[in-house]
Amino acid sequence: GENVEQHPSTLSVQEGDSAVIKCTYSDSASNYFPWYKQELGKRPQLIIDIRSNVGEKKDQRIAVTLNKTAKHFSLHITETQPEDSAVYFCAASSPGRRALTFGSGTRLQVQP
Amino acid sequence: DVKVTQSSRYLVKRTGEKVFLECVQDMDHENMFWYRQDPGLGLRLIYFSYDVKMKEKGDIPEGYSVSREKKERFSLILESASTNQTSMYLCASSLWGAHTEAFFGQGTRLTVV
Numbered sequence: 001g002e003n004v005e006q007h008p009s010t011l012s013v014q015e016g017d018s019a020v021i022k023c024t025y026s027d028s029a030s031n032y033f034p035w036y037k038q039e040l041g042k043r044p045q046l047i048i049d050i051r052s053n054v055g056e057k058k059d060q061r062i063a064v065t066l067n068k069t070a071k072h073f074s075l076h077i078t079e080t081q082p083e084d085s086a087v088y089f090c091a092a093s094s095p096g097r098r099a100l101t102f103g104s105g106t107r108l109q110v111q112p
Numbered sequence: 113d114v115k116v117t118q119s120s121r122y123l124v125k126r127t128g129e130k131v132f133l134e135c136v137q138d139m140d141h142e143n144m145f146w147y148r149q150d151p152g153l154g155l156r157l158i159y160f161s162y163d164v165k166m167k168e169k170g171d172i173p174e175g176y177s178v179s180r181e182k183k184e185r186f187s188l189i190l191e192s193a194s195t196n197q198t199s200m201y202l203c204a205s206s207l208w209g210a211h212t213e214a215f216f217g218q219g220t221r222l223t224v225v
Contacts, residue, residue, distance in 0.1 A: 034214075044202070044216050046213045093211060097210055098209045099143075099160045099210050101171075104153055
């Protein structure tokens with residue numbers, strides 16, 4: 001089955017700096033890669049996703065890049081703000097698989 | 113707005129009890145999922161269902177079972193609760209499979225004593 005590894009487990013940045021979270025996956029057939037954000041005490045919510053036919057996708061201050069050859073994908077947050085503080089989960093799924101496989105999560109702390 | 117609602121926010125049960133966690137979604141989604149969330153381990157899939165009365169084991173199904181008698185409702189059952197099942201349980205639903213957005217419930221923090 002699919003295995004997704006996520007690094008780092010914790011990340012602390014100063015407000016205004018950039019943050020990068022990286023994930024690797026094991027199944028070369030995987031073709032869908034979403035990122036979820038979970039604020040303290042709240043439910044995870046989708047913030048951005050990418051499919052295997054594109055290498056990068058941006059939405060305002062967040063972007064995701066995908067390297068299918070190396071089987072890794074990354075979340076980039078620019079100009080971080082305190083409200084970006086949360087746990088971020090990457091996930092992957094391959095065709096025919098009905099459920100996502102999640103990474104172990106990254107706790108991002110943005111220091112004001 | 114999609115709403116996924118879990119019946120309890122907090123539960124405390126005794127070892128050996130049979131425990132039912134209920135989840136209801138209001139968007140006519142085909143797929144429903146139960147995940148367990150533990151620090152450092154992320155979200156691990158326990159069971160999922162892609163249709164009424166249909167279910168598939170996830171990555172950690174041991175000690176759990178599920179029931180989906182109606183499309184909107186997906187129940188997680190701990191047959192005989194044990195202390196190592198103390199965790200946060202998250203229900204989710206999606207329109208189809210793993211390639212569409214998953215909407216999560218607010219979570220049930222279960223403590224088994």
